[in-house]
Amino acid sequence: MTSSYSPESARLEAILLVGGQGTRLRPLTLSTPKPLLPTAGVPFLAHQLARARSFGVRRIVFATSYRASMFAEAFGDGSAYGLSLEYMTEETPLGTGGAIRNAAQALTCPSDAPVLVLNGDILSGHDIGEQVGLHVSRGAAVTLHLTEVDDPSRFGCVPTGEDGRVTAFLEKTPNPVTNRVNAGCYVFTRSVIDEIPAGQVVSVERETFPGLIEAGEPVFGYADRSYWLDVGTPAAFVQGSCDLVLGRLASPALPGPCGEFLAMPGAEVSPNAKIEGGTVVGPRAMVRSDAAVHGSVLDADCVVESGAIVVDSVVGAGARVDAGAVVRNAVIGEGAVVGPGNELLAGARLWPGVRLPAGAVRFSSDV
Template identity: 60%
Template sequence: MHDVEAVVLVGGRGTRLRPLTLSAPKPMLPTAGVPFLAHLLSRIRAAGVRHVVLGTSYLAETFSEHFGDGAALDLRLTYVVEEEPLGTGGGIRNVAEHLSAEHVLVFNGDVLAGTDLTAVVDTHRRTEADVTLHLVRVPDPRAFGCVPTDADGRVTAFLEKTPDPPTDQINAGCYVFRRSVIDSIPAGRAVSVERETFPGLLAAGRRVSGHVDSAYWRDMGTPADLVHGSADLVRGLAPSDALPGPTGDAMILDGAQVDPSAKVFGGSTVGRGARVGAGASVEGAMLFDGAVVGAGAVVEHSVVGAGAVVEDGAVVVDTVLGDRAVVGSGCELRGGARVWPDAQVRGIRFSPDA
């Protein structure tokens, strides 16, 4: 697909993930051993796209410092910074002058997905659509707005959240735009594609197609989603060519030390220079670089930030520990605890039923 370009909107920090770190935007958080954005870029590259425009705002320099011009990924990367929040539509319009292809893939940079991107573009071309949306079927669409389609694959409406949705199809955050549609989005102001651009196209009788599948999909908006998405990448349930090692029950990165008596499983990642002590149990967790889990400690479905320490015998479940945080020996944190970077927690048992 050398005649297709891609745009990735990666502007937001994601306040629900803020306790993890004070120095990295969400798409750059380590996920299965590499920045989350690397997984999406690998899928774009695998689909045959070579030019990707990153629409950024918060800590924009972090992206260019890590990925550079994209040559190491066999991509050409262009960076465009939003001076003020422009929404999805405004963010797409803001990068228009850097695009030259007739058709443009657009991605929400906070989504982990496994759909066949070539198939999405094929649907767009076959139906001669102005815009094509990737729609994914989910078991319970009540938490999302839904997008019904007719027998011909045309999108018929964009519906808000409802307790009784008429379809299980939701917007998966991946689109194909005709360049002329991008140019028609108002410039210089905030625009929502979901509330303004797409409904406007339907009202004007333009062709909006849906590419519907049941591929892997997860919105990475919460710490729980980040943890489970990372575990799915490690186990090979979510596709990526960016993994730093083979898929399996755990990913142990270079320089990590895991005591032979420790158990590390469930799609856990143990970062570079991290240490897991004797008899410890780490299940479905993310240990960032330099993290330490002491002897006999239990860490489940949690994030342990860079340089953070879970001391001997501590229990950390469904918890986020910021960089360099310390959980003292014998402490127990469960069910949504958040510990800020550099904080120390001692003599505490916390859980929703405490």
């Protein structure tokens, strides 16, 4: 597809939806919003900001709610990313549509301009410039990024006609008619956002998109098969971080070369430890001799002792996995301790500050 539209020349503006509480990622999100969790060595949103900047976006409005002040503390005015950042906070949650409408008060673009809307829990390798170009060339009200998944019943199912026009928006239907789903990145014409009722709870998935389609407004899908991942669960969060480190998805924000692991400043890794699978070893974290870590996220100041095994897991800031302990597909909360001989399996979550004494005990649930 070709288009004369240039995001760079048009100074494309964007809205970034970051208001959710990230309940599926607890205990990691008890004190930190999901979009700020360390991912491949930097806050998750750093990857989104860097990609948006690479496609010509220069101004982004954050739609915040949960722990809103932490976003400004993390990113400031955006100058470090070559961006201008604004922050709009919902005093009460307004849903996706309400959040977009609330944030739009800080936009500076005219009513006929395209506005990019990003979700703060999606990793995507799709071509934002092509999506915006399609939107402009078709004179669309909204253009949705669509991706193909194995189980579309978990997402908003979006059938389209041969011309790419969206014919329906079926939110999490048990009998999907297509495996193309809503990938969570939209291009709105500014005037369409302004028509969303202000100050009200509105869902774009259940109200705005179906309403536009029913009214005959031009809603199009931009479908592709590039890398895409919703990082809303612990397993997906770990996978996303590892994929970035391994180079399966390129990110201008990655703070080091791609490889089997990424060690952050101050990290101490024994030459006798085995670390692989895209693992991140956070600032001042330590991995002792004969420890084995695969495909995991080790946060700042945590310790993996000699002979411990950590696989496909998150070890929170200041936490410790003692000698001989095994952690697989688990989340170890901030400051928690897995004592010697314990084995955490199959989605186990150890809450912040909890200390498991030595004991060769298997856990597969919350502790």
